[in-house]
Amino acid sequence: VARAVLPPQTLKDGVLTIRIIPGRYDSAHISNTSSVSTSVAQRLVSTTTPRGDVVTRKQLEREALLLGEIPGVNAQVAMKSGSQPGTTTPDITLTQGKQFGGYVGLDNQGDPTTGRSRVMLGGYANNLLGMGDQLRVDLLDAYEKSDLFNGSLDYSLLAGGGYGTRVGVNYSHLNYHYNLSGLGFNGYSDNWGLYVTQPWIRTSRARVDVRLNAGQQFLTDKYPDVFASNSSPRGRKQVNIGSAAITGSVADLPGGLTGFGLVGTTGNVGLRSEFSRDISGDANSGGQFARFNYQINHDQQVWGPFSFYAGVNGQLANNNLDASQKFLMGGPSAVRAYDIGDGSVDEGVVGTAEVRSHWSLPALAWLGNDPSLTLATFYDQGWGEQWRNNDNGRGGRLADSNNLNLAGAGLYATVADAGNYALTMTWAHRTGNADPNAVHDDNDRFWV
Incomplete structure (x- = not known):
């Protein structure tokens, strides 16, 4: 996840400068109706996708898969706009699986x-x-x-x-x-x-x-x-x-x-x-x-x-x-x-x-x-x-x-x-x- 920005500039010799701003994680939002403690899920999320880190597919895949491996939990991970420009919030939904x-x-x-x-x-x-x-x-x-x-x-x-x-x-x-x-x-x-x-x-x-x-x-x-x-x-x-x-x-x-x-x-x-x-x-x-x-x-x-x-x-x-x-x-x-x-x-x-x-x-x-x-x-x-x-x-x-x-x-x-x-x-x-x-x-x- 990244943004491309055209900074103020004067074209010279046909060269255009584009600034790439990588997206970074904001604090995750967890909606939990399962039997696992929210604090357990929060520790896993905070470690896997720490706030301020550059967003990568590798981290998001790992987070979604590890959450899905918690016994008796169904997990869904989505991304939404963060509270600050250039940030994104992992939006995590945990529902009750088979207990x-x-x-x-x-x-x-x-x-x-x-x-x-x-x-x-x-x-x-x-x-x-x-x-x-x-x-x-x-x-x-x-x-x-x-x-x-x-x-x-x-x-x-x-x-x-x-x-x-x-x-x-x-x-x-x-x-x-x-x-x-x-x-x-x-x-x-x-x-x-x-x-x-x-x-x-x-x-x-x-x-x-x-x-x-x-x-x-x-x-x-x-x-x-x-x-x-x-x-x-x-x-x-x-x-x-x-x-x-x-x-x-x-x-x-x-x-x-x-x-x-x-x-x-x-x-x-x-x-x-x-x-x-x-x-x-x-x-x-x-x-x-x-x-x-x-x-x-x-x-x-x-x-x-x-x-x-x-x-x-x-x-x-x-x-x-x-x-x-x-x-x-x-x-x-x-x-x-x-x-x-x-x-x-x-x-x-x-x-x-x-x-x-x-x-x-x-x-x-x-x-x-x-x-x-x-x-x-x-x-x-x-x-x-x-x-x-x-x-x-x-x-x-x-x-x-x-x-x-x-x-x-x-x-x-x-x-x-x-x-x-x-x-x-x-x-x-x-x-x-x-x-x-x-x-x-x-x-x-x-x-x-």
């Missing part, structure tokens, strides 16, 4: 030992304190066998509101039980963490976040007495962990969107029982560790309803990892032709390619207001090493087949009404090698 919400889900994506069929329930509450805060509750139960339960709580809020920084705390608890070869196994874990998320880049074409995490995991595994030797068959571990992540998305090509993520993690696995130390044994998977996770994907509109998707994600490690830090190459979110828990590796990479077609469906009462159908064919490929160092320290190997090659192809269909429901059905056929550690050796998988 409470929830979901229910069913799938067959559980571990076969604890029950494939699962039910998921969750909900959220926005702006309970008016500080841009959000409380989330998520529950999961493997109801088929009632042998697994997981519950988690997450609470976060804007740290003052000035820069869009969000701080949060989370806690989760897991109980499991399963029978294998007539023997009963059970255990539980308690995890807690703290995190800080900073919106680094916000434009109409790009979004990038930086996140820091720190937390602890307390894991207890109870094995049958037949495993007891000189100690109680109970594995106890404490994992202290910290990570730094950069994630984001960029609309780099017309009709395309690229997503990416980089996460560096370091920590320490404390083996707190003699039995845990015995299990770690030759692998030497306790103590200090570091791993690096990466992912990149691109979704590109090709023609009409057709699009192409490709993605890669993987993990690198500095040494042999505890089971809690492994990278899983099998399952419905990786190589879909393999079971949950297959392809457990220290280092690995999974690539996928999909050809998708997206179709609108009639707005029938039982389908929703804006139903759609997505049909796709895909191919997944994963490579990995079960152990970063396959030497057992005695001249032998920890795994006879340390390198894993998982691959599969298939089809899926999704019927959805955005914001209301989604139903995805997937068939995948194995084309790669079987996992030598797999409980099941099926060639076909069906996921819902």
